[in-house]
Amino acid sequence: MQPSRSAIVIGSGFGGLALAIRLQSAGIATSIVEARDRPGGRAYVWKRDGYTFDAGPTVITDPACLEELWALSGSRMADDVTLLPVHPFYRLLWNDGTAFDYSNDEQELNAEIAKLDPADVAGYARFLEYSKGVYEEGYLKLGAVPFLDFTSMLKAAPALAKHQAWRSVYSMVSSFVENDKLRQALSFHTLLVGGNPMQTSSIYALIHRLEKLGGVWFAKGGTNALVSGMIALFERLGGKLLLGEKVTRISHEGQRVSGVVTATGKVLHADMVASNGDLVHSYGLIEGSSYAAGKVRSLRRKRFSPSLFVVHFGLKGRYPEVAHHSILFSDRYGPLLDDIYKKGRLAEDPSLYLHHPSATDPDMAPEGKSTFYALAPVPHMGTAPVDWAQEGGRYRKVVLDRVRDLLIPDLYEQLDTCFHYTPQDFSDDLGAHLGSAFSLEPVLTQSAWFRGHNRDDHFPNLYFVGAGTHPGAGIPGVVGSAKATASLIV
Structure with a gap:
């Protein structure tokens, strides 16, 4: 029997994937339209010089919220994904x-x-x-x-x-x-x-x-292995994934959206559209609507969370003394947070999250080598209009120096490969407003009803999922948002 309804999901981040799986499991013919060459959104992956570098997010909590996606169709997550426990967290x-x-x-x-x-x-x-x-x-x-x-x-x-x-x-x-x-x-x-x-x-x-x-978990093969597992489930259910198709317009007639148009000229129609993209960017795709233009203006007035500066690097040798997840604190906790959130200052003493996935899964690096990334929260481009093409190389050294001084004294001697990802990249690759890494800042006045709504107030067949909607960012948050959005559709 042919499914009676159809849906398009823009973007294949965890929220979009979870929503698409829920819709397809409910018999709604669902297509995911993804701008990049591989799925994952913020959970992108690079394979370089034999290393696997996850873009993030790398902390998996509440595996039950993920297992539920497989259970919808009577299958098991363990058939597609292996989760490994991380200790200490x-x-x-x-x-x-x-x-x-x-x-x-x-x-x-x-x-x-x-x-x-x-x-x-x-x-x-x-x-x-x-x-x-x-x-x-x-x-x-x-x-x-x-x-x-x-x-x-x-x-x-x-x-x-x-x-x-x-x-x-x-x-x-x-x-x-x-x-x-x-x-x-x-x-x-x-x-x-x-x-x-x-x-x-x-x-x-x-x-x-x-x-x-x-607990805290890591997907064997990296976070993108979890993305691959979700895609495998989605496609087994009959869902369609279109890669390299950047949506340039959400079509609408009257008070209903009718589909999307992509940069390659594809015109796709569906009974409903759901966006896993940035909220400001998504509303900007609805051309010729004074309502959508008003939403863009009101969203731009809201507070957006900071961005991130991420240094990915591979080292020769193994580092069993370095935990899978480390937090390197600056001596300035409150003042540093003020620099990031209020003053728009790029700190010379950043606090860092250091990810060392080869501590748990040695296959993330070539034999006898180690994979890392060091992540520094930095102001978004609205408060700190930094020219990252100029500043990136210098700030990379600031970050690596912190790791060397606190944890890995011979870091530069063992450095095998290295590249960085900036707020400008968040903006260019993900359409993230101001390069924000987590969408709207999770303050009380931007939570629940005050956050992006899972169903639009004006177009009743336009839906949203992901970090900008309730309940917010993080894997459990965006998977929860998919459950909330699906409950309105299914």
Whole structure:
């Protein structure tokens, strides 16, 4: 029997893939239209000199939200993707030599906390209880719920108020523990979804509960191996993937969208269109609509999360002493966040996330070698109009020097291959407004109903999915947004 409805999904990031799988599983003939030469969106991959370099995201939490996509059609994720556990979840490092291993092993973690301050062990236990509460309210109950009207926001308000959602993650963490390094250790997670720990709602403390319950994982073969597994599932279900087809226009007649036009001249029609692209860019594709032009103007007035500067490098030799995920903290936690989020200053002492996938999966690098990337949050191009073609080479050295000084003294001697990715690349390759890496900044006034709606208010058959919609960035966030969007369609 022919499917009765058809859909086009623009973009093949995790949100777009998850939505396409849900629609195809429900019998809606779905085509994914992707501008780049391979799927993944922000989860792109480069193969260079025998190394596999994932663009990101590289931290997989809540594998159950992914397994659910396979279960829709009675299949198993394990048939397409192998997830490997990461331990410790993160190794946190400071310039004074302090190291802190963060995991969900209670005994190990309490010992790490006691090394910083024995008095904070009890405070951490209370913080975990708080984290459990916001996880149940913010993630389990609201994570995949579409907020289409203000009434739905009002219904959620009492639960959010009970957990003091107006307070920042850092402020809430500080009410439980005294040690400043521990406060950093328990609040930095919001940076992984584009949020300033000093301003992002304390609801985001739910990430701790998420990690404690589900662990932290890595896809064997890299994050893009998870993308490949999702594509394999989608195509088995009968879905179509079009690569190298950049959408230049979303067609519309009256108050309905009718399909898309691509740069190569392809004209595709469907009963509904869903965009996994940047919100500003997506609305800009709807030509000849005063409504869409107004949306672009109002979106441009919102606060966007920072961008990233990423250095990918391969080293000769193996580095078993370097964890899979390391966080290298600057001595300036609050002031550095001000530089990134408020002042638009490019810091000479960046905090870094260092990804070392060959620690878990040696096949990510050639025999006897190691794959890394070092990621520095930097201001987006709206607050720091940097000429990255000029600045990129210099800033790459700033980042690599930090890794050398704190972790790998012979880095330059062992350097085998190296390249970097800038805010300009986020803008050029992904259509990201201002080069933002995570779309709208996750502050309370840009959350739930105040975030991009999963179904458009004007075009009833136009949908959105991904980091700019509820609940936000990160793999569980965008997969949750796909569930919310699919619930409106299916």
